[in-house]
Amino acid sequence: MTLALSSSLAAQQKDEVTTIPFSKTPYQVGEHLTYHVSFSSFVDAAHVELLVAERGTFFTRDGFQLRARVETTGVVNAALYSINNDYISYIDPQTGIPYRTQQVIREAGRTSDTSSEYNQPVGTAAIPPKLRLGEFPGTYDLVSALYRLRALPLVDGAKYYFNVRSDLDQYGAELRVTGRELIKTNVGSFNTIATEVRVPNNSEANSYRIHIYFSDDERHVPVLITAHQRSGDIRAELAGTEFITPPQTPTPTPTPTPTVTATPVKTPTGPPKAGEQPFPPELPFKAGEQLNFTVFLANSPQSVATASFQVRPRAKYFNRDGILLTVKAQTLASLSRLFFANDQINSYVDPNTLLPFRTELNLIEGKRRTQQTLTIDQDRGNAATDKGANIEIPVGTHDYVSVLYALRLFNLTPSNNSSTSRQNAVTILVNNRPLTLKITSLKRETIQLGTQRVAAIQLSLTTDDPQPDKYGLRLWVSDDSRHLPLRVTAITQLGPVRADLAIIPTNQQ
Known part of the structure; x- marks a missing residue:
């Protein structure tokens, strides 16, 4: 998903003054989005996580910390291309514009850890005097760009223009709102705002034909992102949305020698909405195990x-x-x-x-x-396959x-x-x-x-x-x-x- 967005950006010019509304709803601390990515004929190609980690003072500035992780899985990871990348973006809470980014890139045996200073002005000083209709100011990294798109009003038929920096190159792109669509995923059906990303001045990047489907509510959650490559289509589908409690700094206490060793566990993934129901107390496991x-x-x-x-x-x-x-x-x-x-x-x-x-x-x-997919009716003692066959089973199977x-x-x-x-x-x-x-x-x-x-x-x-x-x-x-x-x-x-x-x-x- 992040790689596809990166490939679609190219430069634009500015000629009109405008002010684009900025919604703070997408920047709710603890929001955790996970995506299942398929590529070509590979159903399980990658896993993507997005997290609004916290708000605080970072590098002497007030800001939000946004995190993203991209990891290939299955056959793609083992035989084609191994990726396990982490991205961090520190953004201004009033504009969504980043002032510092960090990347840990682990690709095909290569590891690099880099950071970039965006050195952009703060608040209203960041708005240049001339912007064309639909253009919002600032230069974004890939993570902050996706959140800034969510903060747009996404009006039917509108076009929005933005600038993105990736590695040493700076690009621009336009987001076009094309209509409304009902998108069905494994976590439910969503009414969405359909958009497409275009790169008019770069035919190669434009050929990716990226489409983003945002939930038709104030959060504008990206429910589905699709892109096209010569070697196959990429589809990043929402697999989970939850709000997690930010980690608290523990008070140091003496610790006895443990009989077992605790090691970090991957960030919990899953699709509950805000106010998710807890697990029954008798269960010996919790979400995220x-x-x-x-x-x-x-x-x-x-x-x-x-x-x-x-x-x-x-x-x-x-x-x-x-x-x-x-x-x-x-x-x-x-x-x-x-x-x-x-x-x-x-x-x-x-x-x-x-x-x-x-x-x-x-x-x-x-x-x-x-x-195979089985739909199981425990009350009637029946399991139906996706091929139309019915299997009689005891209740409680x-x-x-x-x-x-x-x-x-x-x-x-x-x-x-x-x-x-x-x-x-x-x-x-x-x-x-x-x-x-x-x-x-x-x-x-x-x-x-x-x-x-x-x-x-x-x-x-x-x-x-x-x-x-x-x-x-x-x-x-x-x-x-x-x-x-x-x-x-x-x-x-x-x-x-x-x-x-x-x-x-x-x-x-």
């Missing part, structure tokens, strides 16, 4: 794959109150030559029961490809992802009676067929995760298949109220596989 696993073959110390589980905030999904649970797993280069996998599963669950009402699967495993979060609520304490094991059972949909999954608490033990020793409960996962323990599935969860998944082992065609939790949070997320 991210569990990253490293996968090993047999006893080899070399990792062969990664998997990431994320909990998105509670919000409206497909006109239902829900929580989005996501899993992304992919093989690394060390295994990809032998077996390539790149899986993504989205599970939309009821906040109170954790039963799924929609499951999206995009699985690439060797030569096998699965792309889980999918691959929801079951891992639901079992964290179970009583998993091993039985004191050695002749009787504690067992929980649920129904899970596997390859369009409901199976009974039996979760048996085996024993308490302490396991080694990297340099850490963690108290755990070992569970066996079996089904009602003729070979119930065919894959030898074992799961270790933390021996506390959170029941964090710590380790999974299984027997596969490639041999024994072990997945270990790489980051163990000390507090509930």
